[in-house]
Amino acid sequence: MIRIVTLEKLDPADLAFLTRTLYQAFGLGTELAGERAVPSDVETSDGRLDAVKLLKEVAPVRTFADDKVLYIVGAPLALPPGPLGEPPCWGFAEYGKERAVITTANLPARGVTEASIEAWRRRLAREAIHAVGHLWDLHHCYDAKCAMHPSWSQSLPANPEMELCSFCRDKSERKIRLAKT
Amino acid sequence: MRGPPARHHDEAREQLPAPEGLIADASELKPNDRVVYPSQGVCVVVGDEEMEIAGQKQQFVRMAREEDGSAISVPKNKVPSIGLRRVATGAQMEGVFHYLGAVYDDPELDWKVRHRDNADRLIAGGVLGVAEVVKGLHSLSRLRPLPTKEREQYDNARHLLVHEVAVSLGVPPGIAEDYIDYALMPPAGVKFDLKPPPAPVLLPSRPKKRLPVAEEEEGGALADLGLGDLGIDLGALDGALEGEAVAGEEGHGEGEGEREGEEAGEGGAEGAEAAGEEEAPPPPPRPERKPKAPPKERKAAEKKERPAAAAKPAGAKVAEKKAKAPQAKAAKPAKAAAKKGPTKKAAEKPARAAPRRGGKKK
Ligand SMILES: [Zn+2]
Ligand SMILES: [Zn+2]
Numbered sequence: 414m415i416r417i418v419t420l421e422k423l424d425p426a427d428l429a430f431l432t433r434t435l436y437q438a439f440g441l442g443t444e445l446a447g448e449r450a451v452p453s454d455v456e457t458s459d460g461r462l463d464a465v466k467l468l469k470e471v472a473p474v475r476t477f478a479d480d481k482v483l484y485i486v487g488a489p490l491a492l493p494p495g496p497l498g499e500p501p502c503w504g505f506a507e508y509g510k511e512r513a514v515i516t517t518a519n520l521p522a523r524g525v526t527e528a529s530i531e532a533w534r535r536r537l538a539r540e541a542i543h544a545v546g547h548l549w550d551l552h553h554c555y556d557a558k559c560a561m562h563p564s565w566s567q568s569l570p571a572n573p574e575m576e577l578c579s580f581c582r583d584k585s586e587r588k589i590r591l592a593k594t
Numbered sequence: 595m596r597g598p599p600a601r602h603h604d605e606a607r608e609q610l611p612a613p614e615g616l617i618a619d620a621s622e623l624k625p626n627d628r629v630v631y632p633s634q635g636v637c638v639v640v641g642d643e644e645m646e647i648a649g650q651k652q653q654f655v656r657m658a659r660e661e662d663g664s665a666i667s668v669p670k671n672k673v674p675s676i677g678l679r680r681v682a683t684g685a686q687m688e689g690v691f692h693y694l695g696a697v698y699d700d701p702e703l704d705w706k707v708r709h710r711d712n713a714d715r716l717i718a719g720g721v722l723g724v725a726e727v728v729k730g731l732h733s734l735s736r737l738r739p740l741p742t743k744e745r746e747q748y749d750n751a752r753h754l755l756v757h758e759v760a761v762s763l764g765v766p767p768g769i770a771e772d773y774i775d776y777a778l779m780p781p782a783g784v785k786f787d788l789k790p791p792p793a794p795v796l797l798p799s800r801p802k803k804r805l806p807v808a809e810e811e812e813g814g815a816l817a818d819l820g821l822g823d824l825g826i827d828l829g830a831l832d833g834a835l836e837g838e839a840v841a842g843e844e845g846h847g848e849g850e851g852e853r854e855g856e857e858a859g860e861g862g863a864e865g866a867e868a869a870g871e872e873e874a875p876p877p878p879p880r881p882e883r884k885p886k887a888p889p890k891e892r893k894a895a896e897k898k899e900r901p902a903a904a905a906k907p908a909g910a911k912v913a914e915k916k917a918k919a920p921q922a923k924a925a926k927p928a929k930a931a932a933k934k935g936p937t938k939k940a941a942e943k944p945a946r947a948a949p950r951r952g953g954k955k956k
Contacts, residue, residue, distance in 0.1 A: 496688050497695055507766060552749055552771060555735040563779055565776075565781040
């Protein structure tokens with residue numbers, strides 16, 4: 414089961430699209446598990462949210478074995494800088510474990526036209542699939558058409574696909590099957 | 595920048611030092627040491643233990659895999675031959691990132707050479723060798739999609755690198771992977787101020803002709819080096835009770851040997867050959883130098899190796915025993931079991947002589 418928890422208000426139709434898309438991507442029941450508040454002390458000095466700390470401190474939701482919880486925030490997320498600097502942060506997942514967070518801050522403007530809203534939803538769904546993919550042990554993928562391709566890659570088209578490539582899909586299915594038995 | 599150099603000539607072998615941090619003897623391991631077991635992932639040493647295998651008491655080093663807590667036991671006398679090494683230091687890791695961030699566009703195009711060399715790099719190339727596999731296959735993937743086996747090899751190398759970076763830098767694996775890809779595929783407008791990358795891993799040449807070894811041997815060797823496991827899905831190993839079965843998971847099942855075969859389209863029969871090479875065990879005579887061969891002794895070693903391999907006890911397969919850790923996920927046994935077939939298949943292939951491993955050039 415994938416449980417979606419919002420830390421900002423999202424349009425119910427957007428969430429319905431997201432729920433449906435995650436279900437299709439992983440073949441796992443997906444439901445909304447309510448709203449939570451952003452923990453008080455996870456803000457960094459530049460006003461972003463510390464992604465690692467946020468996942469540690471956000472109020473939990475009730476889960477069962479192998480449930481995955483996806484938190485969605487509106488504020489930009491921050492990661493600790495690495496050897497070559499800080500990578501852009503579209504989300505952070507506890508690899509192979511239970512929780513992930515993604516932000517809507519980097520998405521294209523949602524706008525008001527049918528096309529822009531559709532593009533926004535698809536990109537949100539793509540990032541959600543990416544984060545949940547990490548929770549199911551998926552690594553990044555070199556295929557720019559795959560949702561596991563790094564979200565900041567220059568190879569990514571403006572409106573990237575929101576599907577997993579066959580390699581990543583097979584791997585996730587294998588992992589999910591294993592978890593079920 | 596050019597990619598990793600080709601396997602070099604015999605004369606150069608003497609200059610090859612052991613990869614940094616390689617564990618040459620079980621006595622170097624102390625509880626709480628963190629090590630990279632190429633076929634299994636990053637492990638923490640738990641301590642010594644004694645087990646009875648086929649009526650014989652044997653000394654083991656017990657380790658716990660960091661990512662899932664699975665217990666892994668390795669016979670002490672096998673420690674020098676499994677490519678066990680210490681987790682890279684901060685300084686080594688920095689070099690790895692400057693390597694990953696550099697540009698090179700001449701990936702090895704001969705899949706047979708590439709796949710074999712990459713298998714060697716994963717086992718004996720240290721952390722830089724793992725990074726070379728990731729970067730090399732990544733740059734190749736920009737020219738064309740990788741064949742199935744190499745796609746798996748890429749994923750496994752990435753898995754190993756992600757976890758070593760995570761442990762070495764003290765960050766969660768999810769962030770370690772972002773660091774890696776930030777270096778490999780920087781966002782638009784980002785330019786790194788890179789230092790010269792460390793010298794690439796040099797791989798010694800391999801014997802041109804290989805004598806067949808008893809079939810069982812090959813299986814055992816496979817098991818030992820767990821090369822197949824570099825195709826590993828570490829997660830699935832923990833349910834297995836016996837070493838071989840263990841490695842079986844993505845291990846031997848989808849090991850190099852297997853993969854080579856599938857690649858007929860690209861390499862045909864040669865694939866099988868490469869497979870054989872990768873799985874033979876290093877020679878017992880020079881435990882300290884394990885996977886990579888001290889150049890000079892190489893010819894001599896070669897001779898010794900074959901007999902050594904042949905002498906390997908059949909029971910070696912069961913040597914590595916794994917117990918399921920409490921927090922391990924359920925259902926792994928099923929997967930491990932499912933892979934036993936391929937393991938067997940791998941064992942049936944004609945074996946080749948022991949391989950020479952590459953070392954890092956200083
Ligand atoms: Zn990611
Ligand atoms: Zn993919």
